[in-house]
Amino acid sequence: MLAVPVALGLALSAGALAGGFGSDVLARGFGWRQPTALVANVALVLGLAPAVLAIGDGGWHVDRTPLARLASTQFSADPSDGDYRVLYIGDPRVLPVPGHEYAPGIGYVVTDSGGFDFTHRFALTNTSADDAVERAIGLIANGSTLRAGRLLAPLGVRFVVVPLTDGANSTVRDPIDEPAGIVSALRGQLDLGDYQGHPSLEMFINRAWFPVGAQLTGATAEASAEAGDEVLVQADLSGAVASMVGIDRGQSVPYEVLPGTVHIAIPFDERFSLDVGDSVVEPRPGFGVTTAFDVANPGVGDIMYERDSTRTWWLTVQVLLWIVVLVLASGARYPFARRRTANLIDETLIDLDETSAAPAMIAGEALSGSGWTDAFGDDTDDDGYDDGYDDGYDDWLHGDPDDGAEFALPAFENESGESDELARLAMPSDDRDDDDDQRGGQS
Amino acid sequence: MKRRYLGLVVVVLGGVALIGSTRTTLPAETTTFQTQTPAWMPHASNADVITESWFCPGVPATGQDDVNGAIVIANRSESPLLGTAIIVNDRAQNARIDINVAGWSTTTIDLDATLPGAMVGAIVELEGGGGLVEQQALNADGDSQAACATDTSSEWYLADGFTVEGSRNQIVLMNPYEQTVVASLEFATGEITRAPGSYSGLTVPARSVRVIDLGAPGAGAQSEPRLAVQVKASQGRLVVGRSQTFLGGGRLGTQAALAAPALNNQWWFAGGRHDEGYDEEYVIYNPTDDDVEVDAVFLGIEGIATTDPILVPGGQVVAFDPDSVTDLPATRYAAVFATLTGPSVVVERVTTQNLDGTVATSVMLGAVARPDGYLAGTWHVPLSPGAPTAGALSIYNYDDAEGTISVLAVGPSGPVPIPGLADLPLPPPSSVLVVDLTDPAAVGRELIVQTNSRIFVERSFPTGRDDTRSLSWAIPEG
Numbered sequence: 001m002l003a004v005p006v007a008l009g010l011a012l013s014a015g016a017l018a019g020g021f022g023s024d025v026l027a028r029g030f031g032w033r034q035p036t037a038l039v040a041n042v043a044l045v046l047g048l049a050p051a052v053l054a055i056g057d058g059g060w061h062v063d064r065t066p067l068a069r070l071a072s073t074q075f076s077a078d079p080s081d082g083d084y085r086v087l088y089i090g091d092p093r094v095l096p097v098p099g100h101e102y103a104p105g106i107g108y109v110v111t112d113s114g115g116f117d118f119t120h121r122f123a124l125t126n127t128s129a130d131d132a133v134e135r136a137i138g139l140i141a142n143g144s145t146l147r148a149g150r151l152l153a154p155l156g157v158r159f160v161v162v163p164l165t166d167g168a169n170s171t172v173r174d175p176i177d178e179p180a181g182i183v184s185a186l187r188g189q190l191d192l193g194d195y196q197g198h199p200s201l202e203m204f205i206n207r208a209w210f211p212v213g214a215q216l217t218g219a220t221a222e223a224s225a226e227a228g229d230e231v232l233v234q235a236d237l238s239g240a241v242a243s244m245v246g247i248d249r250g251q252s253v254p255y256e257v258l259p260g261t262v263h264i265a266i267p268f269d270e271r272f273s274l275d276v277g278d279s280v281v282e283p284r285p286g287f288g289v290t291t292a293f294d295v296a297n298p299g300v301g302d303i304m305y306e307r308d309s310t311r312t313w314w315l316t317v318q319v320l321l322w323i324v325v326l327v328l329a330s331g332a333r334y335p336f337a338r339r340r341t342a343n344l345i346d347e348t349l350i351d352l353d354e355t356s357a358a359p360a361m362i363a364g365e366a367l368s369g370s371g372w373t374d375a376f377g378d379d380t381d382d383d384g385y386d387d388g389y390d391d392g393y394d395d396w397l398h399g400d401p402d403d404g405a406e407f408a409l410p411a412f413e414n415e416s417g418e419s420d421e422l423a424r425l426a427m428p429s430d431d432r433d434d435d436d437d438q439r440g441g442q443s
Numbered sequence: 444m445k446r447r448y449l450g451l452v453v454v455v456l457g458g459v460a461l462i463g464s465t466r467t468t469l470p471a472e473t474t475t476f477q478t479q480t481p482a483w484m485p486h487a488s489n490a491d492v493i494t495e496s497w498f499c500p501g502v503p504a505t506g507q508d509d510v511n512g513a514i515v516i517a518n519r520s521e522s523p524l525l526g527t528a529i530i531v532n533d534r535a536q537n538a539r540i541d542i543n544v545a546g547w548s549t550t551t552i553d554l555d556a557t558l559p560g561a562m563v564g565a566i567v568e569l570e571g572g573g574g575l576v577e578q579q580a581l582n583a584d585g586d587s588q589a590a591c592a593t594d595t596s597s598e599w600y601l602a603d604g605f606t607v608e609g610s611r612n613q614i615v616l617m618n619p620y621e622q623t624v625v626a627s628l629e630f631a632t633g634e635i636t637r638a639p640g641s642y643s644g645l646t647v648p649a650r651s652v653r654v655i656d657l658g659a660p661g662a663g664a665q666s667e668p669r670l671a672v673q674v675k676a677s678q679g680r681l682v683v684g685r686s687q688t689f690l691g692g693g694r695l696g697t698q699a700a701l702a703a704p705a706l707n708n709q710w711w712f713a714g715g716r717h718d719e720g721y722d723e724e725y726v727i728y729n730p731t732d733d734d735v736e737v738d739a740v741f742l743g744i745e746g747i748a749t750t751d752p753i754l755v756p757g758g759q760v761v762a763f764d765p766d767s768v769t770d771l772p773a774t775r776y777a778a779v780f781a782t783l784t785g786p787s788v789v790v791e792r793v794t795t796q797n798l799d800g801t802v803a804t805s806v807m808l809g810a811v812a813r814p815d816g817y818l819a820g821t822w823h824v825p826l827s828p829g830a831p832t833a834g835a836l837s838i839y840n841y842d843d844a845e846g847t848i849s850v851l852a853v854g855p856s857g858p859v860p861i862p863g864l865a866d867l868p869l870p871p872p873s874s875v876l877v878v879d880l881t882d883p884a885a886v887g888r889e890l891i892v893q894t895n896s897r898i899f900v901e902r903s904f905p906t907g908r909d910d911t912r913s914l915s916w917a918i919p920e921g
Contacts, residue, residue, distance in 0.1 A: 180473050181478060233494045
């Protein structure tokens with residue numbers, strides 16, 4: 001949540017550092033700003049010390065077995081059983097990964113078996129399967145059924161977990177209460193059994209579960225052709241065995257299929273198809289939500305997914321847009337743009353043919369020169385420049401085209417007629433380098 | 444210079460706004476997922492549900508020696524009632540039956556024909572609700588019926604138990620869940636409370652019935668005239684019933700009943716009999732650690748008869764004989780047993796009839812108000828006796844209000860008033876209304892007792908042995 005403002009702060013700091021270096025060190029002379037920056041940087045390092053100590057070994061003093069790590073040990077993937085999913089429900093602050101809101105203070109998320117990685121940190125968009133899960137949760141909450149396990153079974157949900165402590169937001173010493181009545185409501189479900197595990201989790205095993213990829217036969221296959229929670233809670237789901245193992249991780253391999261129904265607990269999508277020998281089986285909605293294939297003849301079946309033909313084009317456009325963004329962000333400019341800028345500045349700000357032009361000198365010498373005319377009033381920040389010059393110069397340096405057009409360098413005068421230092425600063429960088437080289441040669 | 448400060452302010456304010464707008468506000472108090480209410484007596488719910496579950500703990504149904512059992516399912520709507528029944532027995536065997544009950548009709552599942560067993564229960568799930576389910580124990584020694592439970596619970600209580608002269612007192616543990624339940628059983632015999640190790644950690648396999656016969660040799664409770672029981676599940680929930688076979692000691696007959704899923708502070712009875720041929724006692728069990736004083740108030744009579752408070756020590760069971768109430772006339776009466784110490788007791792009434800030498804004992808748990816104080820004005824009888832029966836219903840009017848009451852019989856076209864039982868004047872609190880189901884329209888049908896007042900309806904149905912009766916509650920709507 002705080003990543004965005006932190007990133008913004010870091011970007012601003014980096015920009016200010018670079019800008020400050022360019023304007024204070026390269027463009028001006030040595031003044032109070034440089035030691036201040038040095039002190040600030042030292043302070044920054046000192047300020048980091050507590051944070052570094054807090055990091056410790058990188059765990060930020062979080063419990064050695066935070067929920068995310070714990071869950072990976074509790075719900076390991078066993079291919080022989082088939083793929084399954086875990087429904088976490090409880091206070092959103094203790095869910096192991098970002099989820100969806102069921103009601104204020106109650107969130108849920110469905111995850112695959114196995115551990116978590118950084119990709120689980122990304123919130124997912126709602127699908128029809130999430131709607132089905134939310135409906136099931138609602139039916140549990142209002143006591144409308146004691147067969148929530150059957151409602152969750154077609155989605156491959158094998159475990160229902162109420163996190164109590166996660167070792168970070170909710171600890172044993174300072175736990176966050178789970179939503180009132182949630183454990184009791186789940187315990188009252190006829191097909192959700194208690195599952196012994198870590199005390200920081202209230203776990204229930206769905207006795208009506210069948211795998212994400214499953215071969216359905218008999219009454220279960222017939223039930224999958226119907227839709228509606230009221231049908232599902234009465235359905236006989238005992239006729240299901242694992243099939244298409246790995247489909248949930250995108251690792252489906254050809255599988256022996258039998259006459260009946262091949263079920264995959266993925267929201268219905270017409271792009272799926274099942275190849276069995278030489279025939280292609282078109283999908284149909286399973287249990288009104290998932291994808292199912294009615295198989296007439298036995299054989300080796302392979303789940304296929306036909307990608308959207310425009311997907312490649314959209315990806316190409318996306319890549320191009322990223323390139324444009326990167327180019328713009330890098331500050332790269334076309335040569336004609338540089339010429340225009342230089343010409344504009346040269347033509348409007350400095351007249352090098354004036355006879356009062358001062359001989360070249362380095363910035364420090366120029367600022368310490370004694371012959372400057374006080375033409376702008378007070379120098380309140382004591383940097384050798386009058387306040388009016390400070391404002392105008394900054395506007396010019398950082399590019400404010402409107403104000404810059406109104407800005408005109410004053411007619412500087414000193415005892416020796418030195419006035420070309422500012423003109424040198426106004427030159428294009430290439431020209432200025434040349435100028436510096438010449439001066440270096442002179443010295 | 445001013446513009447620079449302005450930019451700084453904008454950046455700072457932007458950051459604050461960003462943090463503020465993305466910060467998730469979570470409620471300070473615990474969110475409620477489901478409001479928990481204590482279990483009530485079996486009831487006909489009008490809630491909008493997708494499935495309605497009934498749990499029948501079990502009745503003996505071996506199919507041999509006239510030991511049979513049945514499940515009665517009544518449809519209280521005009522639409523067909525679909526569902527499933529999972530029959531379970533004490534051998535952990537299951538049989539699944541699809542249910543299709545036509546509108547306004549009743550169906551019966553023959554348990555011993557479906558899945559015989561020493562004890563056979565059922566889990567009945569009805570699509571969309573709108574049903575009534577009860578279990579029937581059909582025995583040569585006498586039939587009995589009791590509504591099936593509408594709630595599971597982790598604790599159950601039974602006040603009465605009797606093992607004198609070889610009488611059997613079987614505690615029926617029915618697990619409707621799909622995982623093993625672990626429970627422990629304690630019992631009190633008069634002044635002694637016992638929790639034998641052999642009754643600790645009892646496992647009840649998924650979808651099965653387990654029977655604990657406390658009167659069996661070695662069971663630890665033989666020849667006990669009083670035997671109160673509490674069952675607590677340490678893992679999971681279950682449904683508890685009781686099957687009694689009385690063989691002597693002043694009791695005879697059989698009875699299958701449901702235990703109480705919770706303690707209460709008021710227990711009501713509508714059809715007490717304090718007249719010739721009836722011997723009654725009330726059994727009060729206090730499983731808590733503290734002593735409790737219980738007031739017995741006898742109603743439905745001219746005036747009110749009371750007694751001195753009945754002391755029920757913690758963990759003990761006490762019997763109260765209404766004959767000790769001098770002001771109680773020889774008539775039908777209602778009664779309430781109440782304590783001011785909160786939900787702490789369970790009360791059952793034991794009625795032994797002796798009609799011309801035929802003895803039959805019936806034990807009935809008191810009725811309670813719903814935890815929110817609700818008392819029903821409409822009660823259902825899933826199936827009335829198959830023959831004309833006098834005095835089949837006893838109705839006590841809780842409210843001292845005038846009104847009418849009707850008894851309706853449910854036929855193919857829906858509920859219709861039974862001739863002679865429509866718009867009867869509500870009985871005043873000083874009497875109990877006794878209803879005869881003698882009209883042919885009232886025989887073998889689902890019945891509805893309807894009024895705009897709050898009432899209790901007690902059934903007194905034939906046992907099949909002469910004119911002896913089995914006592915049980917009708918099913919309140921709510």
